[in-house]
Amino acid sequence: MAMIVKFWGVRGSIPVTAQRSRVFGGNTPCVEVRCDGELFICDAGTGIRELGRDLARRAPAPKAAHLFLSHLHLDHIQGLPFFLAALPDLRVHVYGVSDDDTSRKRLLSGELGAEFLPQNVEQPRASLVFDHLDDTEPRRVGDVRVRSLPLKHPGGCHGFVFEHDGRKVVYASDVDLDSGTSGAKERTATADVMTLRPVPRALLNAARGADLLIVDGQYDDPQYRAHMGSGHSSCLTATDLAIQADVKNLALFHHDPDDRDSDVEAKVKLCLARAAKLGAELPIFAAREGVALKL
Amino acid sequence: MAETSSHRRSEATVPTLIVAARRERDVRPHRLQQIEGAGAPRLIPLDREEFVMGRDEAANIRINSARASRRHALIRRHEEGFELLDNESRNGVLLNGLKVYSAVLRDGDVVQVADGVFVYHES
Numbered sequence: 001m002a003m004i005v006k007f008w009g010v011r012g013s014i015p016v017t018a019q020r021s022r023v024f025g026g027n028t029p030c031v032e033v034r035c036d037g038e039l040f041i042c043d044a045g046t047g048i049r050e051l052g053r054d055l056a057r058r059a060p061a062p063k064a065a066h067l068f069l070s071h072l073h074l075d076h077i078q079g080l081p082f083f084l085a086a087l088p089d090l091r092v093h094v095y096g097v098s099d100d101d102t103s104r105k106r107l108l109s110g111e112l113g114a115e116f117l118p119q120n121v122e123q124p125r126a127s128l129v130f131d132h133l134d135d136t137e138p139r140r141v142g143d144v145r146v147r148s149l150p151l152k153h154p155g156g157c158h159g160f161v162f163e164h165d166g167r168k169v170v171y172a173s174d175v176d177l178d179s180g181t182s183g184a185k186e187r188t189a190t191a192d193v194m195t196l197r198p199v200p201r202a203l204l205n206a207a208r209g210a211d212l213l214i215v216d217g218q219y220d221d222p223q224y225r226a227h228m229g230s231g232h233s234s235c236l237t238a239t240d241l242a243i244q245a246d247v248k249n250l251a252l253f254h255h256d257p258d259d260r261d262s263d264v265e266a267k268v269k270l271c272l273a274r275a276a277k278l279g280a281e282l283p284i285f286a287a288r289e290g291v292a293l294k295l
Numbered sequence: 296m297a298e299t300s301s302h303r304r305s306e307a308t309v310p311t312l313i314v315a316a317r318r319e320r321d322v323r324p325h326r327l328q329q330i331e332g333a334g335a336p337r338l339i340p341l342d343r344e345e346f347v348m349g350r351d352e353a354a355n356i357r358i359n360s361a362r363a364s365r366r367h368a369l370i371r372r373h374e375e376g377f378e379l380l381d382n383e384s385r386n387g388v389l390l391n392g393l394k395v396y397s398a399v400l401r402d403g404d405v406v407q408v409a410d411g412v413f414v415y416h417e418s
Contacts, residue, residue, distance in 0.1 A: 006396075006397075022401060283393070285391075285393050290375075290398055291390070291393075291395055291397070291398045292395065292396040
């Protein structure tokens with residue numbers, strides 16, 4: 001059975017509404033993965049509000065969803081109250097993966113941070129079921145195998161791998177692929193050096209052969225050098241990861257909030273040129289709100 | 296209170312209430328411009344809720360190509376304009392060169408169905 005992946009929010013850090021970003025969209029991260037009758041959601045940025053509106057119109061309406069939060073930075077959770085309010089009959093399984101599961105539960109239940117996440121306690125909303133996803137042990141949801149892996153990002157972050165019937169989708173929204181590797185500043189200063197960059201081994205192994213790799217590609221090399229330590233990647237290092245992992249499709253994700261559509265398109269062209277020089281036939285595109293792929 | 300000259304001056308300078316509203320723009324239908332493939336060039340106004348693109352003679356936007364399925368794709372009205380949907384076709388639908396299952400269309404998008412290439416124009 002095919003996997004359907006739909007992008008509902010692809011912008012990093014803060015939602016953007018400007019005309020200059022209309023093509024790729026300004027909602028913060030939310031990706032829907034539908035497979036084998038199951039509904040998986042990666043992150044609850046502002047894009048999840050649009051997903052919720054769409055789910056409310058679907059017939060039949062889904063009864064359950066599995067929500068995987070990569071981390072608790074605001075751009076990855078700020079849409080959740082609106083989603084929960086839109087679907088009062090939905091049962092949402094929320095998967096915690098880190099040591100702060102307790103604070104995650106308290107935050108999402110409304111106990112913690114109520115002054116920041118607007119909630120009307122009189123209004124019915126989707127029920128939350130808290131579950132745990134261990135990095136060392138994949139879970140089965142229906143016939144879909146799901147696992148998490150840690151990513152280098154300030155405060156910690158997790159990526160998720162979805163596998164079903166020989167197909168694989170990897171979601172790694174926030175990660176500095178060059179973090180912890182020596183020579184990152186020098187490598188990104190000479191983008192025309194045709195040597196594949198070292199990438200995190202765990203993510204490389206997890207992404208091997210993936211039908212779709214959705215990965216942080218917020219910066220080009222000059223932007224990356226200017227923002228080293230911010231926790232995000234150069235799109236060219238993302239390209240090298242995809243090449244080494246032999247993925248079938250690469251989606252650049254977490255677009256910079258200051259990037260115009262033309263800036264995002266320019267990054268894709270840079271990556272395609274690099275892949276071509278390295279002899280890789282790799283479809284590369286920028287994740288775009290409202291686009292769905294069938295794998 | 297007795298009216299004073301300063302009151303009279305104030306009344307004279309108080310503007311009458313002005314109600315201003317944005318003019319409703321004359322909205323042209325969105326359009327698909329076929330630039331390649333049999334039937335090009337042609338301009339198709341998107342003036343209904345749904346269009347079927349395909350090889351079928353009854354298709355709203357006929358694609359005369361053996362590589363097109365009979366009802367290959369749909370262009371359906373969406374709150375943000377129009378949405379492109381692959382209708383379980385054999386060869387898929389390309390949006391700006393990427394094979395998609397569905398996509399909300401934006402001005403300037405290039406849609407390819409078999410040999411037919413179309414540019415989407417917003418009004």
